[in-house]
Amino acid sequence: MENNSCFHCGDDCGNHPITFQEKSFCCNGCKTVFEIFNENDLTCYYDLQNSPGAIPKEIEGKYDFLSKENIIEKLTEFRSDEIEIATLYIPHIHCSSCIWILENLKKLNPNISDSQVNFGKKTVRVTYNPQATDLKSVVILLSSIGYEPYISLDDFKAGKKQVNRTLIYKLGVAGFAFGNIMFLSFPEYFEINEFWLEQYKHMFRWLMFSLSIPVVFYAAQDYFVSAYKGLKARLLNIDVPIALGVSVLFIRSTVEIAFDIGSGFFDSLSGLVFFLLLGKFFQQKTYDFLSFERDYKSYFPIAITKIEKDGSENAIQVYDIEKGDRLLIRNEELIPVDGILINGKGKIDYSFVTGESQPVTKESGDKLFAGGKQTAGVIELEALKSVEQSYLTQLWSNDVFNKNKEDGFTNITNNISKHFTIAILIIAVIATSYWLFTDATKAMNVFTAVLIIACPCAIALSAPFTFGNLLRIFGKLKFYVKNASVIEQLAHINTVIFDKTGTITSNKDSSAEYEGISLSDSESLVLKNSLRGSNHPLSRTLYNILDEHNIITLDRFEEHIGKGIEAKHEGINLKIGSASFVGSANQTSTLNTTVHVSSNDVYKGRFTFYNSYRKGVAKLFNQLKKHFDLVILSGDNEGELENLKKLLPAKTKLIFNQKPDDKLEFIKFHQSEGAKVLMVGDGLNDAGALAQSDVGIAISENVNVFSPACDAILDASKFKQLYRFIMASKSAIKIIKWSFVLSFIYNVIGLYFAVTGQLAPVVAAILMPLSSISIVVFTTVCTNFIGRKLK
Amino acid sequence: MSVIYIVLTVSVIVGVAFFIVFLLAVKSGQYDDSYTPSVRMLFEDEIVKPKKSTKTD
Numbered sequence: 001m002e003n004n005s006c007f008h009c010g011d012d013c014g015n016h017p018i019t020f021q022e023k024s025f026c027c028n029g030c031k032t033v034f035e036i037f038n039e040n041d042l043t044c045y046y047d048l049q050n051s052p053g054a055i056p057k058e059i060e061g062k063y064d065f066l067s068k069e070n071i072i073e074k075l076t077e078f079r080s081d082e083i084e085i086a087t088l089y090i091p092h093i094h095c096s097s098c099i100w101i102l103e104n105l106k107k108l109n110p111n112i113s114d115s116q117v118n119f120g121k122k123t124v125r126v127t128y129n130p131q132a133t134d135l136k137s138v139v140i141l142l143s144s145i146g147y148e149p150y151i152s153l154d155d156f157k158a159g160k161k162q163v164n165r166t167l168i169y170k171l172g173v174a175g176f177a178f179g180n181i182m183f184l185s186f187p188e189y190f191e192i193n194e195f196w197l198e199q200y201k202h203m204f205r206w207l208m209f210s211l212s213i214p215v216v217f218y219a220a221q222d223y224f225v226s227a228y229k230g231l232k233a234r235l236l237n238i239d240v241p242i243a244l245g246v247s248v249l250f251i252r253s254t255v256e257i258a259f260d261i262g263s264g265f266f267d268s269l270s271g272l273v274f275f276l277l278l279g280k281f282f283q284q285k286t287y288d289f290l291s292f293e294r295d296y297k298s299y300f301p302i303a304i305t306k307i308e309k310d311g312s313e314n315a316i317q318v319y320d321i322e323k324g325d326r327l328l329i330r331n332e333e334l335i336p337v338d339g340i341l342i343n344g345k346g347k348i349d350y351s352f353v354t355g356e357s358q359p360v361t362k363e364s365g366d367k368l369f370a371g372g373k374q375t376a377g378v379i380e381l382e383a384l385k386s387v388e389q390s391y392l393t394q395l396w397s398n399d400v401f402n403k404n405k406e407d408g409f410t411n412i413t414n415n416i417s418k419h420f421t422i423a424i425l426i427i428a429v430i431a432t433s434y435w436l437f438t439d440a441t442k443a444m445n446v447f448t449a450v451l452i453i454a455c456p457c458a459i460a461l462s463a464p465f466t467f468g469n470l471l472r473i474f475g476k477l478k479f480y481v482k483n484a485s486v487i488e489q490l491a492h493i494n495t496v497i498f499d500k501t502g503t504i505t506s507n508k509d510s511s512a513e514y515e516g517i518s519l520s521d522s523e524s525l526v527l528k529n530s531l532r533g534s535n536h537p538l539s540r541t542l543y544n545i546l547d548e549h550n551i552i553t554l555d556r557f558e559e560h561i562g563k564g565i566e567a568k569h570e571g572i573n574l575k576i577g578s579a580s581f582v583g584s585a586n587q588t589s590t591l592n593t594t595v596h597v598s599s600n601d602v603y604k605g606r607f608t609f610y611n612s613y614r615k616g617v618a619k620l621f622n623q624l625k626k627h628f629d630l631v632i633l634s635g636d637n638e639g640e641l642e643n644l645k646k647l648l649p650a651k652t653k654l655i656f657n658q659k660p661d662d663k664l665e666f667i668k669f670h671q672s673e674g675a676k677v678l679m680v681g682d683g684l685n686d687a688g689a690l691a692q693s694d695v696g697i698a699i700s701e702n703v704n705v706f707s708p709a710c711d712a713i714l715d716a717s718k719f720k721q722l723y724r725f726i727m728a729s730k731s732a733i734k735i736i737k738w739s740f741v742l743s744f745i746y747n748v749i750g751l752y753f754a755v756t757g758q759l760a761p762v763v764a765a766i767l768m769p770l771s772s773i774s775i776v777v778f779t780t781v782c783t784n785f786i787g788r789k790l791k
Numbered sequence: 792m793s794v795i796y797i798v799l800t801v802s803v804i805v806g807v808a809f810f811i812v813f814l815l816a817v818k819s820g821q822y823d824d825s826y827t828p829s830v831r832m833l834f835e836d837e838i839v840k841p842k843k844s845t846k847t848d
Contacts, residue, residue, distance in 0.1 A: 096834075099830050100834055103831070119827040124822050165817050169814065169817060172813050172817070176810045207803075370827070386809075
């Protein structure tokens with residue numbers, strides 16, 4: 001076989017591919033999906049993109065809760081007797097084949113009348129007939145073709161989401177008015193005192209007036225509201241001079257046309273508002289497929305199977321779980337509450353919570369914490385607490401999660417606006433009082449002209465365009481930042497705190513070291529081959545680390561779940577597993593994970609696993625140490641202390657055994673001492689720390705998978721670039737300061753016209769767009785230059 | 792009456808008409824997802840061909 005990758009999902013098929021219709025598949029699941037598509041004339045799926053599929057997961061009984069009336073109610077957006085509409089989130093959507101197959105669902109189930117994909121949001125909106133089919137069968141159909149929807153507790157509370165389109169409307173209104181007013185005002189600029197124009201100019205002017213009304217009272221609304229709020233809080237934010245400028249422009253223009261003094265400044269007015277809104281729009285870069293607001297609800301299931309006293313199984317809503325309830329957790333299901341394991345072997349993967357990828361084995365009677373995922377078979381547990389009171393979820397009752405980080409933070413624009421506004425008012429007063437004594441008729445004219453020309457359009461545009469452009473550049477480099485103020489905060493950081501597991505270590509690979517009597521060749525041959533047969537994660541890891549050996553058939557192979565493996569081949573009886581299982585004499589406990597080996601009941605030695613650190617960690621820390629205080633804050637034990645000391649610069653503080661709450665308090669303490677903290681973490685246990693820090697960055701191996709609430713998400717492959725991103729943010733602040741200087745120059749020129757009483761509408765009409773556009777060009781060129789250095 | 796009134800009325804009506812169309816387009820959600828339709832519009836041509844070929848088989 002020349003091509004050994006699966007026709008459906010593209011995975012390596014291994015040594016025994018399943019062949020069907022001359023195509024190779026890695027597993028039966030993929031083959032089945034192909035068969036489904038083949039029977040329904042949907043193989044075009046594979047023409048659009050090579051191996052676009054995913055392996056369908058086991059779903060037996062998993063979606064029973066979807067037949068519950070109250071859950072269907074919450075998940076559907078429209079319900080009637082004949083039509084139900086539900087929007088489902090499918091993380092696997094990634095290519096045009098996905099769109100194609102999902103929009104052809106009606107060929108697989110005739111009762112689905114329509115399905116529409118939103119690629120950016122990774123959702124599919126399915127319309128179906130509830131009399132003939134139901135939500136459960138739709139979800140099962142999707143899962144069976146490898147597009148398993150993700151239904152979490154978040155969906156239950158969310159309700160109907162409203163899309164906010166006001167900014168687009170406002171931009172449309174302002175743009176429409178701006179364009180039309182410009183055309184209407186042009187004749188008067190160029191054809192002064194012409195007979196024809198004299199006759200009609202009044203109509204032109206009133207037309208401009210009526211066009212500007214929606215601009216002032218609708219499009220510019222936000223600036224008035226924000227200025228009012230600012231004044232009420234005794235803050236001179238940037239919106240104060242803007243609102244002042246807009247109202248003075250409108251009032252003076254209206255007075256001018258009413259008394260036939262001049263043509264007014266309606267074009268400058270609408271242009272100003274249009275440019276300001278454009279800046280706002282540009283700054284608003286959203287990543288539909290990412291969420292920065294996730295809490296535990298996005299991870300937790302919506303319903304769980306409860307075992308009633310009479311032994312019957314019943315799907316109940318997670319919020320309805322009470323203390324003492326008996327719950328059934330299937331393979332690959334998440335444990336929603338703290339509880340005690342009653343039945344079955346627990347193999348709990350806490351990677352959501354801690355970032356640690358190695359599952360933990362639990363025996364009956366052990367305590368299980370909410371947030372873990374069962375990865376082997378069915379278990380039964382008794383709930384000790386309700387969902388909201390569990391160990392992990394309690395973290396979210398902390399006040400940090402209700403705080404808006406942007407409050408109490410004065411951004412660079414508002415900072416400068418304080419001084420700017422006062423200076424402008426002083427200039428206006430001085431100029432007016434001068435003219436009162438020289439030529440009183442011009443005094444009012446000068447006063448309004450100063451306020452008009454000083455309207456800080458260019459200043460207000462500097463930050464949005466700089467940050468907006470940088471957000472896009474970062475986004476292309478897989479550093480997804482929530483909003484512009486995060487970049488600004490990032491530039492002020494002086495302390496960087498890292499989580500250990502999953503953040504500076506990689507989940508994908510780890511290394512192991514062997515201690516003890518060295519194994520003979522035939523022994524290591526048997527070892528490698530017995531590991532091949534085991535699905536235990538440690539076996540898989542060890543298998544990948546060990547040298548390549550020939551494949552042999554073992555005489556006997558037995559896996560004792562929770563203990564180890566026993567294998568026999570040509571007189572070698574190998575035991576691999578826990579210390580007690582292999583019969584190790586020395587029970588010296590280490591803090592690291594170990595696997596022991598014995599041959600023919602003689603203890604040989606042990607493999608000790610060490611975390612493997614991401615590439616470039618040491619280099620990154622060395623870059624950072626010059627500018628920042630560095631701390632490692634780990635929830636783990638001190639097993640890695642020596643390794644970390646070797647790897648990281650000496651001044652890095654290493655703190656272990658931190659509970660989620662401790663991390664939060666640690667950051668709070670340092671902030672009270674004046675530190676500006678950047679927290680880099682990954683798991684749910686860092687959620688509190690990420691929220692408390694000034695900037696919280698979540699590291700993610702796969703951005704489509706979940707990361708806790710944070711300010712920015714950084715793709716793990718770009719981890720070593722972190723330093724450059726921080727430096728780029730610092731340069732952005734410099735760019736903004738330079739463009740402030742530029743706009744001050746424009747203001748000085750404008751003020752010259754204003755103070756001397758010569759501000760004609762045409763001067764304002766030229767100066768205002770010119771300053772705005774040159775600022776936009778300046779910031780865009782500069783940020784692109786920074787962006788090029790990042791690559 | 793001068794022709795300018797007619798011309799102005801027409802131009803304002805045309806402008807407002809386009810503006811209303813824009814508002815309707817925003818309201819119907821056309822600007823919510825700007826990516827998927829660009830992919831979707833390429834499908835139609837490709838679906839038909841394999842269908843015909845399988846039917847003639």
